[in-house]
Amino acid sequence: MAEVRYDAATQTNPAERSAGPPPLLTLEGISKRFPGVEALTAVDFDLEAGEVHVLFGENGAGKSTLISIIAGVERPTSGRYLIKGKPISLHSVQDARQQGISAVFQEFSLVPQLTVEENLFLGAELTSGGFLDKRLLHKKAEEIIDRLNFPLKPQQRVAYLSRAEQQMVEIAKAFRSEPSVLIFDEPTASLTERETERLFTLIEQAKTAGVGIIYITHRMGEIKRIADRITVLRDGHKIGTVDVADATEEKLVELMTGRVIDQIFPDIDYTPGETLLSVDGLSLGKGLLRNVSINVRAGEVVGIAGLIGSGKSEIGRACFGLEDIEAGRIMFEGADVTGQSVKQMLRHGLFYIPSDRREEGLLMVRGARENIALPSLDRPEFSSQLFLKRRSERDRTRQLAERVELRPMNLERDLDHFSGGNQQKVLIAKALTRNVKLFIFDEPTVGVDVGTRVAIYGFIKELCEAGAGVLLISSDLPEILHLTNRAYVMYRGELRTELKGEEITQDSVLSHFFEKEAA
Amino acid sequence: MTEDREAPRVSRGIKGWLQLGFVRLGVLPFLLVVCLIVFSFMSDNFLTGRNLMNVLRQSSYLVMVTMGQMLALLTGGFDLSVGTILAVTSVVGALAMSTAFAAMPDMAWLAIVLGILAGFGAGVSIGIVNGIGVSVFNISPFMMTLGMASVGFGVALSLTGGVPVYGMPDAFGSIFGFGRWFGIPAPIFVAGGLLGVMYVLLNWTRLGRYLYAIGGNLKASRLSGINTRLHLFTAYVLCGALATIAGLMLTARLETGEANIGSSMPLESIAACVIAGVSLRGGVGRVGNVVLGAVFIGLVQNGMNLARIDSYLQTVVIGVLLILAVGADQIRQRLIAELQD
Numbered sequence: 075m076a077e078v079r080y081d082a083a084t085q086t087n088p089a090e091r092s093a094g095p096p097p098l099l100t101l102e103g104i105s106k107r108f109p110g111v112e113a114l115t116a117v118d119f120d121l122e123a124g125e126v127h128v129l130f131g132e133n134g135a136g137k138s139t140l141i142s143i144i145a146g147v148e149r150p151t152s153g154r155y156l157i158k159g160k161p162i163s164l165h166s167v168q169d170a171r172q173q174g175i176s177a178v179f180q181e182f183s184l185v186p187q188l189t190v191e192e193n194l195f196l197g198a199e200l201t202s203g204g205f206l207d208k209r210l211l212h213k214k215a216e217e218i219i220d221r222l223n224f225p226l227k228p229q230q231r232v233a234y235l236s237r238a239e240q241q242m243v244e245i246a247k248a249f250r251s252e253p254s255v256l257i258f259d260e261p262t263a264s265l266t267e268r269e270t271e272r273l274f275t276l277i278e279q280a281k282t283a284g285v286g287i288i289y290i291t292h293r294m295g296e297i298k299r300i301a302d303r304i305t306v307l308r309d310g311h312k313i314g315t316v317d318v319a320d321a322t323e324e325k326l327v328e329l330m331t332g333r334v335i336d337q338i339f340p341d342i343d344y345t346p347g348e349t350l351l352s353v354d355g356l357s358l359g360k361g362l363l364r365n366v367s368i369n370v371r372a373g374e375v376v377g378i379a380g381l382i383g384s385g386k387s388e389i390g391r392a393c394f395g396l397e398d399i400e401a402g403r404i405m406f407e408g409a410d411v412t413g414q415s416v417k418q419m420l421r422h423g424l425f426y427i428p429s430d431r432r433e434e435g436l437l438m439v440r441g442a443r444e445n446i447a448l449p450s451l452d453r454p455e456f457s458s459q460l461f462l463k464r465r466s467e468r469d470r471t472r473q474l475a476e477r478v479e480l481r482p483m484n485l486e487r488d489l490d491h492f493s494g495g496n497q498q499k500v501l502i503a504k505a506l507t508r509n510v511k512l513f514i515f516d517e518p519t520v521g522v523d524v525g526t527r528v529a530i531y532g533f534i535k536e537l538c539e540a541g542a543g544v545l546l547i548s549s550d551l552p553e554i555l556h557l558t559n560r561a562y563v564m565y566r567g568e569l570r571t572e573l574k575g576e577e578i579t580q581d582s583v584l585s586h587f588f589e590k591e592a593a
Numbered sequence: 594m595t596e597d598r599e600a601p602r603v604s605r606g607i608k609g610w611l612q613l614g615f616v617r618l619g620v621l622p623f624l625l626v627v628c629l630i631v632f633s634f635m636s637d638n639f640l641t642g643r644n645l646m647n648v649l650r651q652s653s654y655l656v657m658v659t660m661g662q663m664l665a666l667l668t669g670g671f672d673l674s675v676g677t678i679l680a681v682t683s684v685v686g687a688l689a690m691s692t693a694f695a696a697m698p699d700m701a702w703l704a705i706v707l708g709i710l711a712g713f714g715a716g717v718s719i720g721i722v723n724g725i726g727v728s729v730f731n732i733s734p735f736m737m738t739l740g741m742a743s744v745g746f747g748v749a750l751s752l753t754g755g756v757p758v759y760g761m762p763d764a765f766g767s768i769f770g771f772g773r774w775f776g777i778p779a780p781i782f783v784a785g786g787l788l789g790v791m792y793v794l795l796n797w798t799r800l801g802r803y804l805y806a807i808g809g810n811l812k813a814s815r816l817s818g819i820n821t822r823l824h825l826f827t828a829y830v831l832c833g834a835l836a837t838i839a840g841l842m843l844t845a846r847l848e849t850g851e852a853n854i855g856s857s858m859p860l861e862s863i864a865a866c867v868i869a870g871v872s873l874r875g876g877v878g879r880v881g882n883v884v885l886g887a888v889f890i891g892l893v894q895n896g897m898n899l900a901r902i903d904s905y906l907q908t909v910v911i912g913v914l915l916i917l918a919v920g921a922d923q924i925r926q927r928l929i930a931e932l933q934d
Contacts, residue, residue: 396816417818426816434816437809439876448806449817451799461797491929504817 096159098123098286099144099175099255104153106139113139116153117312119305121255121286126277126300128318129290131307131330132495132523137290140307141257144288145177146170168197174254178244178261180521186233190226190243191215194250218246222276237264238382245273249280256280257288262296263521266381266549267587274300292523294323306330331525338528339556340535346559347372348407350512350543351393351424356402358567362388365402366569368562370512375534375544377554379583380564386547387429389564390514394426395419407511420449425505429517429547435501436489442500443485446471450507474503479529495526502533512543519550531557551580563587616928619870620921621882624914625889632896639899646778652891653784654839654846655861659887660791660880661835662862664828667795669808669875670727670734672829675836675862677745678716679855682840684749684758686712687850691760701762708761712841713834719745720833724826742859749852758850769845780842784884787835791880804828808875857908864915865890867922890914 101119105112114136121127129137142148143155146164154161157173164170170177184193194215200207215228224242232240241264248256256277262270277287277300291297297304297318304321306313306329313329323338352369363385370376380386391397393404395416404412406422414422428434436445447467451457456467471485478499480492489497498518505513515534519527534557538544548554554561561578563570563586570586615623633640658675665672690708694701719741726737772779795801803824806814815821836858844850869886871878890911897907 394816415818416816417820420818428813428816434810434812436813437806437876439872439874440805440809444802444805448802448814448819451802452818457799461793462799462802464797 096156097121098158100154100156100159101140101144102154102156104140104143104150104155106136106143106148107151112310114143114150114310117307117310119312121288123254123284123286124281125302126281126287126289128297128301128304129288129307130292130297130304130326131313132493132525135307135330136310137307138259139310141177141179141259141288141290144170144255145175145179145257171251174252175257176248176251176253176255177257178248178259180259180263182240182244183247184232184240184243186231188232189228190219190230190232190235191228193232193243194218194228194247196247198250218250222246222249223272236383238266238269241265242269245276249276253280253285255286255288259290260292260521261289262291262293264382267584270296292521292527294326297321297326308332327524330523338524338531339552340531342375342535342557342559343539344375344559345373345539345541347541350407351545352405353389353393354403354405356389356392356404357400358385358388358392358397359400361567362397363392364567366564366567367402368569368572370543370545372511372543373538373541374560375538375546375558377558377561377578378545378547378564379549379551379554379561379587380570381587382549383566384564385567386564387516388567390426390516390545390547393419393514394424396426417452420508423509423511424514425449425508425510425512426514427501427505427516427518429520431494431497431501435504436497438490439488441484441486441488442475442480442492442503443468443471445489445500446474446503446507449504453508456507470507471503474506475500477506478503478533495522498522498526498530502530510542512545513537514545514547516547517549518546519548519553551583554578554583555580612928615921616925619882619925620918621869621885621889624868624918625885625892628889628893628896632892632900635896636899639896644895644899648891648895649781649888650778651895652888653778653780654843655858655865655891656784656884656887657787657839657842658836658855658858659862659865659883660787661832661839662859663866663871663878663880663883664804664835665734665738665832666863666866666871666873667804667808667875667878668825668828669811670825670828671738671863671873672723672832672836673735673738673859674719674723674742674745675832676855676858677742677749678719678833678836679840679843679858680749680852681719681745682712682716682837683844683847683850683854684752684852685715685850686841686844687758687761688752690762690765691758691850694762695760701764704762705765708765709841712844713837716837716840717830717833720830720836723833724829727829728822728825746852753850753852755852759848761844761848761850766845766848769842770848771846780846783838783842787838788880788884795880800824800827805876808872808877810876860915861890861911862887864911864918867915868918870922873919 097120099121101117103116103118104114105116106114117140119140129140131137139148143150146167146169155164156162162173164173185196191212195211200210200214212228219226219228224246226239226242232243235243241261245261261273265273280287289300301318303315303317304326305315306326308330349369349371354367356366357364366389368389378386378389388397392399395414395418399413403410406424411419411422432438447456451462455470457463475483475485480499481496489500518530522530534544534546546553546558555578558578559575561573561583563573563583565586573582638644662672662675686708689711690704693704693707697703723738723741726732727734769779774782803814803819806817806819807821807824811821840855843854847854865886866878866883867873868889869878869882871883893910893914894907897910
């Protein structure tokens with residue numbers, strides 16, 4: 075039934091609406107075939123001036139391929155690409171830029187060794203008489219940054235910027251010239267609430283100026299906030315385009331996954347038991363953490379909320395033996411484990427699942443089997459004194475891969491060739507190889523689609539109800555609100571407050587995010 | 594929808610299959626086939642059992658060094674000092690052996706054992722220094738091993754004054770250089786044995802798995818509780834040990850200790866690894882392929898000798914092959930990425 079309805083929505087093809095001015099950008103029957111794989115199949119897409127058009131779909135649905143084609147990175151195998159009604163064929167990103175199409179990709183196109191202003195004008199340097207006009211460049215860079223109101227200094231080297239600041243430079247780059255089409259690929263993934271607000275204001279301004287915006291996001295809140303229309307992709311096919319007014323989260327998720335998901339956040343039964351972890355007066359160098367005390371008991375989910383840079387990650391990392399501890403004590407099951415190595419903490423039964431799976435979590439050039447088994451090769455299931463037990467390893471990792479529903483179920487294919495959601499599943503499977511008593515999840519759902527998110531929450535529920543303790547470090551407020559029965563809020567390396575049960579509300583958590591005066 | 598997906602598969606012609614083979618197997622099988630065809634046309638003696646055995650024996654030294662080089666490459670580094678390790682091993686081993694033999698002419702065996710131990714100690718110690726530099730002091734493998742290459746070469750030259758060292762017992766050369774063990778030439782026997790050890794080490798032990806892991810992602814390895822320093826160190830020591838064994842075997846074959854025997858080894862061993870699909874970024878490579886890569890280089894050199902190609906030109910060919918292989922690997926990576934999107 076739903077199918078019919080959205081098919082009807084799809085049929086508003088350009089030919090029928092030819093009365094008005096042609097859309098800014100039109101794709102007709104775009105297909106992209108890579109040897110052996112069809113990434114996009116006959117996808118229609120159009121973008122009007124002054125609208126925000128969200129692309130929605132699971133990882134691997136073809137969103138990235140589609141924006142690569144629009145931005146001139148890839149060329150379609152078949153189909154037509156029209157700009158303001160005129161067919162065009164883009165050969166490069168430069169071509170697209172000249173047509174006024176600018177993209178902000180997730181993989182930043184910044185040179186870390188260069189300064190902010192040098193990066194802003196990379197490839198479009200201003201010269202006078204064959205030499206760089208550094209003064210003019212500096213002036214223009216300042217103008218752009220002022221206009222966007224970003225806390226950036228033009229002379230800063232990009233290497234020293236945080237990920238959020240790098241994201242701002244990337245966005246500033248897109249606003250450098252006067253674009254007519256802007257493409258954002260999950261731009262808020264590493265931005266704080268305030269920076270996100272700032273970006274949304276910019277997007278509003280661009281909209282009123284008649285810029286068409288293509289926006290990829292997994293976050294429902296953002297869709298509600300800025301979207302005009304939403305196009306849902308699944309397995310390289312366009313499923314439908316809906317107006318934001320008609321879109322509820324359930325409906326979008328159903329379109330995206332092709333199945334009904336009644337509930338995103340599970341109800342978890344908390345049966346707090348003994349204290350597993352207690353951190354007492356923990357301080358790290360450079361003021362990263364100052365006198366922080368927390369505790370986690372078996373059978374409960376404890377959240378740590380806070381802005382980026384508030385030190386919430388560092389708590390988890392310090393407990394896992396990854397930070398040099400300046401002062402304070404870490405106790406695990408009643409024993410002092412301060413300053414112990416990762417290996418020792420693993421043996422005690424603590425497992426930290428890092429936030430950046432590419433950077434710290436996984437071996438992208440190896441398969442799932444090797445990745446899953448890696449932290450536990452010292453266990454008798456995986457190796458004897460001298461040799462690996464490869465048969466037992468294969469069986470055990472296959473079991474775990476089935477448990478996390480790895481797709482495709484191929485244990486030997488390089489992780490690079492799995493979708494982000496499935497990579498995240500491998501990361502979680504790693505933690506299931508050992509007898510873990512306390513799981514520390516650091517931003518477990520960054521950059522994963524709703525389907526995987528639901529699966530990950532399911533795991534947290536399962537682990538907690540089986541008696542494990544879970545420490546959930548997250549910037550995603552709904553996660554903290556719905557999953558935890560106790561939450562700590564961090565602010566600039568200090569513990570602001572501890573909230574319990576009913577006290578955990580959006581307002582109470584947010585009020586501790588910022589300066590006291592601002593709250 | 595199903596029909597759409599079948600379409601590209603049906604239309605895959607010879608070109609498609611070649612492409613698929615290239616993606617699956619890498620550039621090496623293609624190079625091997627081309628090289629066999631070209632050289633068997635250029636010389637009638639090329640495709641004979643005797644000659645192929647000859648190639649195997651000649652390449653067995655490179656095979657040993659290449660397996661060591663592979664260990665360094667797997668961790669994401671490399672070892673430019675393998676040539677120097679050969680040289681130092683050869684010079685120190687030969688000096689110790691000939692000195693001991695001169696002092697006690699009746700006890701040739703004792704001299705041989707002493708010489709081997711001395712050579713082994715000298716060679717491995719370079720590996721140990723490399724390992725400490727890279728793992729403890731975080732010196733980039735490039736600079737560390739390049740520096741040690743210069744140090745070692747200087748030591749080898751100054752020990753001998755640049756003159757070959759003679760005077761080792763005849764038994765050393767006749768057993769380790771020219772001997773046949775169970776009917777197989779000694780160097781092939783040793784290289785084969787080491788291949789077996791390496792295969793087990795890389796595929797069936799934790800150490801092997803950890804080397805792949807460290808090259809695949811150092812931080813992730815650390816977060817999985819792996820002692821990354823210790824294993825990095827071990828990789829360079831083992832690399833040094835393999836180069837040392839090659840140095841001793843080559844000394845036996847030449848029956849002299851020489852300071853310049855390994856000069857082509859760094860380039861050739863890295864070339865062999867890369868042609869065999871070992872990633873320069875670490876974490877990827879199979880020891881079987883690596884051995885084939887080394888044999889392939891031996892095959893090309895042998896073929897060019899039979900075809901009477903000037904030896905200076907031969908180094909040009911090896912260089913070109915290396916660059917071609919790296920270029921082909923880039924294309925392959927792109928194809929893989931496209932295949933999997």
